[in-house]
Amino acid sequence: MTNDQNTDVIRALPAGFTENLLELLNEEISVDPSATIELSTDLLLTGLVDSLGVVQIVSWFEDELSVDVDPIDVTLENFQTAHRMVAFAEQLAASVQ
Secondary structure, three states, X not given: OOHHHHHHHHOOOOXXXXXXXXXXXXXXXXXXXXXXXXXXXXXXXXXXXOHHHHHHHHHHHHHHHOOOOXXXXXXXXXXXXXXXXXXXXHHHHHHHO
16 A cells, blocks of 8 residues: 555544554554554454454544444454554544534
8 A cells, every 4th residue: 555545544534543543452452462463464363353352442433533333334344454444434534524
């Protein structure tokens, strides 16, 4: 992914959203503190994030974006990697603007 594409993805999000998400994943959610989670790290299939972690992430999204996340949207497509979460968050943010 180029920097231009990354900028397009995060444009509608609050300042620092991506960095704050990565910090949350690395410092509070990851079940393996020795692993470094990056935007492309597979979180669910590797087991770095468990079901409780997904619930925490969804709650964090709702707080950060002032939206309700529909349980039907809690899928691998939206939550498998931090990059996918950012893309999903952009969709959520755009829907309330």
